[in-house]
Amino acid sequence: MTLFILSPLQEEKMAQCLHQAGLRKTMPRLALAHLLFAAKTTPRHVTAESLFEEAKSANICVSQATIYNTLNQFRDAGLLREVVVDHNGGHYFDTNLEAHHHFYIEEEARLIDVPHTQVALGHLPPPPQGYALDSVDITLRIKSKT
Amino acid sequence: MTLFILSPLQEEKMAQCLHQAGLRKTMPRLALAHLLFAAKTTPRHVTAESLFEEAKSANICVSQATIYNTLNQFRDAGLLREVVVDHNGGHYFDTNLEAHHHFYIEEEARLIDVPHTQVALGHLPPPPQGYALDSVDITLRIKSKT
DNA sequence: GTACGTGCAAACGTTTTGCAGCGGG
């Protein structure tokens, strides 16, 4: 059971969001969407695990399977972007949909957004015959100075 | 038991390689090193699974655990580089130690090297306070034109 | 001789799936 209650206004906004993405307006999706997108000014980087914990803290009772399913659906629907930086620490999902890159701090398993305007890509090689460039992922791995 | 036999010359070369890396000259390591580095002109991108299959085909009988251990040791010793491109399909290890980037074809789970001389990076943002840039990974995701 | 490497199988953490029942449209 979910103790977490959205205001009508919040629910309305999330419902639109889901509807646009072709997803039914179900309780877990509304609640998770709210967690993810409520403070849309700050980009968020969540893993399945971190979102699960966050949901529990907010008294949203959802199963792990639903977390995974929902994140994958949101990703497929274009509401989230998947970020691959490391094999240890799980998949990251990024609420920032704009073209951008990342600083990655392995020691802290933490991502920081880098607006793509701050990265000047001078020249890229042409893709091999028969292939077209899909996307460019730049990961700037950083370490704390000791 | 290993049916795979290295020529004295090959063995000598690999033995040097291992010794320099501070690793004992054991049979599985010699054999796997040979598989990985024999044709050093062509960079190789292997996963634990692909190397395991390759070893079996070459009548090298090693356990999976040894494949994983050996790959990790080679990586730690600087003989291989780990490449992160995707969460599905396992870790890639790259025999190309030089600074370079990758084309990645998700549909084929295939990597193609891009010499870093072919990528012109104009400008990068400064790392946050207290952090220093460690490495820059650029993945050019490409798709076959349909 | 001793510390390290190996094989085997079992453990591990993360993600997915099968199935019965609920709930949205």
Added chain:
DNA sequence: CCCGCTGCAAAACGTTTGCACGTAC
């Protein structure tokens, strides 16, 4: 009313680990 979503638990997957034995040095 029907199809899709959910929860639960179990399976699947890639990787690591514990242990007894073997081997390089």
